[in-house]
Amino acid sequence: MTERGVSYTVSRNTRTSVAAVWLGVASALAVLSVPLWGSPALMRWGVEVMCYLVLAQMWNLMAGYGGLMSVGMQAFVGVGAYSLFIFAQHLGVHPFLAIPLGGVMAALAALLTSVLVFRMRGGYFAIGTWVLAEVFRIAFSNVSLLGGGSGQSLTVMAHIDRTTREIGVYLIAATVLIAASVAINLLLRSRFGLGLTAIRDSEDAAESQGVDVKALKLQVYTLASFGAGLVGAVYFTSILRISPNAAFDPNWVVAAVFIVVIGGIGTLEGPVLGTAIFFGLRWLLADYGTWYWLVMGAVAVGVVVFAPAGLWGYVRARWDLQLLPLQRRLILSARQPQRGARTLELAGKTEVGRT
Amino acid sequence: MIEWLDTIIQGVLLGGLYALFAIGLSITYGVMRVVNIGHGDFLVLAAYLALWPVMQMQLNPFLAILPVAALMFCLGYSLQRILLNRTIGPNPLAPLLATFGLSIILRNGLQQVFHSDSRSFQIGALGTDSIAVGGGIAIGLFPLIVFATAIALTVLVSLLFTHTRIGIALRATSDDAETAGLMGIRARHTYGIALAISFALIAVGGVFAGIRTTFTPESGPAALLYAFEAVVIGGMGSLWGTFAGAVILGVAQTLGAKIAIGIGILAGHLVFLAVLFFKPTGLFARTL
Numbered sequence: 001m002t003e004r005g006v007s008y009t010v011s012r013n014t015r016t017s018v019a020a021v022w023l024g025v026a027s028a029l030a031v032l033s034v035p036l037w038g039s040p041a042l043m044r045w046g047v048e049v050m051c052y053l054v055l056a057q058m059w060n061l062m063a064g065y066g067g068l069m070s071v072g073m074q075a076f077v078g079v080g081a082y083s084l085f086i087f088a089q090h091l092g093v094h095p096f097l098a099i100p101l102g103g104v105m106a107a108l109a110a111l112l113t114s115v116l117v118f119r120m121r122g123g124y125f126a127i128g129t130w131v132l133a134e135v136f137r138i139a140f141s142n143v144s145l146l147g148g149g150s151g152q153s154l155t156v157m158a159h160i161d162r163t164t165r166e167i168g169v170y171l172i173a174a175t176v177l178i179a180a181s182v183a184i185n186l187l188l189r190s191r192f193g194l195g196l197t198a199i200r201d202s203e204d205a206a207e208s209q210g211v212d213v214k215a216l217k218l219q220v221y222t223l224a225s226f227g228a229g230l231v232g233a234v235y236f237t238s239i240l241r242i243s244p245n246a247a248f249d250p251n252w253v254v255a256a257v258f259i260v261v262i263g264g265i266g267t268l269e270g271p272v273l274g275t276a277i278f279f280g281l282r283w284l285l286a287d288y289g290t291w292y293w294l295v296m297g298a299v300a301v302g303v304v305v306f307a308p309a310g311l312w313g314y315v316r317a318r319w320d321l322q323l324l325p326l327q328r329r330l331i332l333s334a335r336q337p338q339r340g341a342r343t344l345e346l347a348g349k350t351e352v353g354r355t
Numbered sequence: 356m357i358e359w360l361d362t363i364i365q366g367v368l369l370g371g372l373y374a375l376f377a378i379g380l381s382i383t384y385g386v387m388r389v390v391n392i393g394h395g396d397f398l399v400l401a402a403y404l405a406l407w408p409v410m411q412m413q414l415n416p417f418l419a420i421l422p423v424a425a426l427m428f429c430l431g432y433s434l435q436r437i438l439l440n441r442t443i444g445p446n447p448l449a450p451l452l453a454t455f456g457l458s459i460i461l462r463n464g465l466q467q468v469f470h471s472d473s474r475s476f477q478i479g480a481l482g483t484d485s486i487a488v489g490g491g492i493a494i495g496l497f498p499l500i501v502f503a504t505a506i507a508l509t510v511l512v513s514l515l516f517t518h519t520r521i522g523i524a525l526r527a528t529s530d531d532a533e534t535a536g537l538m539g540i541r542a543r544h545t546y547g548i549a550l551a552i553s554f555a556l557i558a559v560g561g562v563f564a565g566i567r568t569t570f571t572p573e574s575g576p577a578a579l580l581y582a583f584e585a586v587v588i589g590g591m592g593s594l595w596g597t598f599a600g601a602v603i604l605g606v607a608q609t610l611g612a613k614i615a616i617g618i619g620i621l622a623g624h625l626v627f628l629a630v631l632f633f634k635p636t637g638l639f640a641r642t643l
Contacts, residue, residue, distance in 0.1 A: 131624055134580065142618075250576065298456075
């Protein structure tokens with residue numbers, strides 16, 4: 001395009017972002033290849049890592065983009081997990097097919113209870129969602145069909161032979177992770193994502209520009225709950241045993257919050273980085289029990305107070321990196337050498353108008 | 356019939372304890388519009404702080420409240436000034452995330468130091484004495500003391516808000532921190548005072564909770580949820596509303612537990628959700 005002698009193009013892709021997409025494809029293939037060479041123990045560990053990563057992505061989508069600080073996301077992990085047990089253990093659905101049903105039930109539960117929790121905002125919303133998770137936990141503890149407070153085992157999995165089971169669960173977890181990553185990426189590039197990004201940057205400004213903030217928040221909440229439900233269903237298919245205290249464990253959301261905050265809230269790369277740190281620290285501090293959570297908590301509080309953009313935010317600001325093609329850059333080409341071209345970031349958080 | 360009346364009286368008295376949990380949360384929210392997610396864990400911290408003089412120096416738990424409250428007051432002020440004030444800004448998530456992180460640090464720190472054994476404070480015969488009020492109903496003396504303390508502290512805090520300079524500063528900052536700043540009221544200091552008062556009050560709640568039942572490092576979340584529910588049921592910004600909310604919550608829990616054991620806490624949650632559904636502003640809302 002040309003206007004008054006200045007020619008420019010609008011681009012989302014940079015050389016780094018194209019490389020990053022290929023890196024993503026390569027990682028996906030690497031993850032999918034694990035059953036060919038990995039041990040069952042590695043696959044079990046992989047399922048756990050992927051579950052935490054997806055949960056963190058979901059929490060990030062909800063809090064980092066939608067501005068919904070939920071500390072009750074374990075409600076939907078638990079509903080997804082218990083739905084799996086109801087469908088697979090009691091209604092005879094094949095466990096692998098019951099996993100997506102876990103996501104659907106969690107989304108349904110989120111939609112129905114949103115009537116209650118969406119009456120609150122900010123900190124009230126946060127603790128309100130926690131109350132909701134407690135209500136679910138106590139309610140499921142009182143259902144004797146599901147083993148009450150002590151829970152039950154997924155005995156139907158005995159009908160599937162061990163190798164098929166392990167590889168099956170692993171590949172489902174990998175599929176969920178890849179699908180979630182691609183979906184979130186595409187979502188944030190869409191009109192929906194632009195609206196969300198606008199809400200992230202300023203709720204009032206977004207509203208004044210015609211973004212239906214309330215509807216968008218409900219959609220992102222339901223979507224994140226769907227993802228949390230899938231995580232619960234996958235995780236407990238791998239663990240083979242459920243109890244209300246494990247399914248509705250507040251540590252689910254604690255882990256998701258720490259991963260996202262440390263990695264970089266409101267960025268796509270943050271949760272990946274945060275998950276690596278989360279599991280790295282856990283490995284380092286494996287022998288120190290509660291010290292692990294203490295250190296994670298201290299790092300998270302430090303990041304919130306002193307470096308709110310998180311690790312990825314720091315890296316991005318330091319080297320002007322944008323791995324995944326979300327921002328649109330206005331590239332001026334008139335009298336500009338190709339190297340160090342001036343860029344204007346239109347959808348960027350902080351650097352609007354920077355030259 | 357008498358049995359039910361007895362249950363309701365027990366519930367009202369339990370509400371007195373919850374009011375002690377909740378006043379502090381009501382104050383910090385009223386002044387800063389920020390919910391302290393670590394509220395319950397700091398309450399448990401206060402109980403553990405009292406454990407030391409009570410165990411080592413055989414101090415009466417009631418007397419231990421004073422130094423612990425003073426210590427918690429200082430802790431609250433420093434925490435707000437040094438750490439939490441930095442999170443107050445354009446991002447509404449930051450203070451929530453910070454207090455959420457603090458709650459996890461505290462819970463695991465207490466676990467590390469004190470392990471998960473449950474503790475409690477002994478106050479001798481006072482803990483079991485009761486007053487017969489006729490008709491076969493007896494009211495425990497200690498729950499009555501808790502209830503009276505809750506009323507006294509609610510009156511005291513109300514007076515503080517209406518009749519002292521710092522109370523007026525707190526209300527002014529709550530209404531409009533910027534304009535209050537123009538009048539020479541420093542919001543950062545006022546916020547510090549708000550958290551300090553909140554922490555001093557939960558010291559009372561923490562020790563009383565430790566006398567009434569037991570506590571572990573994991574007791575924080577329940578205390579936070581009850582305090583929060585009392586505040587929401589009562590309505591934002593009204594101290595007596597919070598008190599009434601706490602009583603309603605206490606009655607709901609004891610009635611629920613009477614109907615079926617294991618349903619008590621659920622009944623409290625359900626009353627909270629019902630209030631949220633039918634009257635989201637709370638039953639007695641007004642501005643602080």
